[in-house]
Every structure is written in C-alpha cells, then in structure tokens.
Amino acid sequence: AQRVTQPEKLLSVFKGAPVELKCNYSYSGSPELFWYVQYSRQRLQLLLRHISRESIKGFTADLNKGETSFHLKKPFAQEEDSAMYYCALSPPYSSASKIIFGSGTRLSIRP
C-alpha cells in the first residue's frame, strides 16, 4: 500500500527552538519524497524534495530507507515558519505521476 503518515497533527515550539516534523512512508520501491507547505491564506507549494538534497529556508529532510522515514528538520525555528506542512511521495517514473500526501502537521511557532 502507498501511504504517508504524519503522526503529529499539531506541533508547537518556541522561536529559536529546533523543529522536527515526522514523516513515515509505505511504498514498495523507491519513491520520490517531498515536503509541501501551505502558509496561511496561500496555496500549497513545494518546500523541498529529496532528490535535490537542498536546504530551503533552513529546512532539511533526511531519507532513512531502513526506517522509511523522511523527517523535516530546522535547527532554529522562526515565527514565519508557522504553517501547515505536508509530507508526500510520488512514484519516480510514471506518466503524469500522482502525489500521495500525508495528513499534514500544523507547525505553530510561539514568540
């Protein structure tokens, strides 16, 4: 079964504290993995993807194939990081691939 699990509906941390948003996936093969973000009153947008090995807005995500996890991390949270975060996967090679989303974690940064 293809599934993405985000165990936390809400995560609240103080500004300057480290952040870790958990994500586990179930997929037979090697999917492409993403984190999407939705800021208040804005559209869903790609934050980062595993294949790019990038750090965006200070966020990184490490793929652990053994644990089938793709947790999102940031060492020092900022107030503007408050948003809804969705972990997602997609089959790597496919015609017009669908994205399978997790249920999302709302990150709230307290001043």
Next chain:
Amino acid sequence: EPEVTQTPSHQVTQMGQEVILRCVPISNHLYFYWYRQILGQKVEFLVSFYNNEISEKSEIFDDQFSVERPDGSNFTLKIRSTKLEDSAMYFCASSYQAGGYNEQFFGPGTRLTVL
C-alpha cells in the same frame, strides 16, 4: 511568476446539480491534475491528464466525474450530480514534465459546498 489559477474560489450548489470547476494551468505545462481535500482530511489525488486523455485516476474518480481541456488554456473538472460528500476543497495542479521528480504547481483551490 506564472501561477495556476482556479475559478470560482467558492461554489455553492444543491445536491444533484452539476458543477464545473475551472483551472488555467501554467501555459507551457503539459500535465494536469485534480486533487481534493475534504475538511480536516488529507489532500487526495483524483486524476491526472496528459495529451487530451486521462493518465491515471483514483477510486474516488468515478463516473460522476469527468475532466476536459476544452481549449488551449482551460482544464475543467465536472461533477455530474453532486452529493453532500463531494463538499471539499478542489485543487488543480500542473507540471511541465511527468514523473515523480517533477514539481507540480498548485492552484489556490475552489471550495465546493453541496447543500
């Protein structure tokens, strides 16, 4: 920067009525998608579309749903006879290439309310 646009932003309809949700994908994109999000639930894939035909559809996308690219710019989702459970946020997305490595760009969504 080009964006996916969707109209209307909010649609209210009576159960059993037909609705058409409209999307204008990014102009040079070739692959088009519809997703929906029922309030409090996850974003779910409905259908993907390429070269004027459906590439893949989910179990949700039954005979009540159809998609069309009636001209060179619009991409529509039609629900023939709406049910209460069709109430959701519907997102259109587009991408330039296929495959999971390629970013899908999302529209702002249409909130459909079925009464």
